Amino acid sequence: MQFNVASLLKGPVGAIKKYDLEEHVWQHLTEDAELIGPLSGHVQLMRTQNGILVTGTLRTRVALTCSRCLEPAYYDLAIEVEEEFFPTVEVYTGATVDWQRYTDDEALLIDAQHILDMSEVVRQDLIVALPMQPLCDETCKGLCPICGQNLNEGVCSCEREAIDPRWAALANLKMHLHK
Ligand SMILES: [Zn+2]
Ligand SMILES: [Zn+2]
Structure with missing residues (x-):
């Protein structure tokens, strides 16, 4: 150049x-x-x-x-x-x-x-x-936070709780409705 x-x-x-x-x-x-x-x-x-x-x-x-x-x-x-x-x-x-x-x-x-x-x-x-957060694919599932398994290649047997905050909020709401 x-x-x-x-x-x-x-x-x-x-x-x-x-x-x-x-x-x-x-x-x-x-x-x-x-x-x-x-x-x-x-x-x-x-x-x-x-x-x-x-x-x-x-x-x-x-x-x-x-x-x-x-x-x-x-x-x-x-x-x-x-x-x-x-x-x-x-x-x-x-x-x-x-x-x-x-x-x-x-x-x-x-x-x-x-x-x-x-x-x-x-x-x-x-x-x-350069992208700030590069992704191999938009749908990349990432790594299991417990065992490190690449979740794009297959699931692992770790017990992972639903940590998605939207589900937590919904569970909360249901509890209230049942009271
Ligand atoms: Zn990836
Ligand atoms: Zn795992």
Whole structure:
């Protein structure tokens, strides 16, 4: 996800370059999120007054851990990127640019060789797109709280009481009606 933007920086405001991406960038997005597909999509780079505006749509597939049964949970992630990047040196003269005027985020800086690297921005966007409570399936039954049996694979012989609060309320109501 690195682009040499020297020619774009020399071009007029509004000049555009488009790229198709298909890259294997990281194996692990976070400690428990593994990328299991390439990062693919389209990216557009546009010269702005002060830098380069990157817009694009990217998608990939991740393996997480099911929050109920601890088996793998697979998700397709899609993100929309829209960030403006800023040069650190002037493209014609090589003079230092006072980039702090435009941003305080170093992930948005174009280096002295005019390489724009969008990987950190994409990584952050993907992390934000991760589900908070991953599920292998919406109907995952989870683990038996007593013996740890995966209840998707079969029932165990533990005596589990009906702890569902709705049933408890109903039982209460019945008792009152019988008084
Ligand atoms: Zn599960
Ligand atoms: Zn059990």
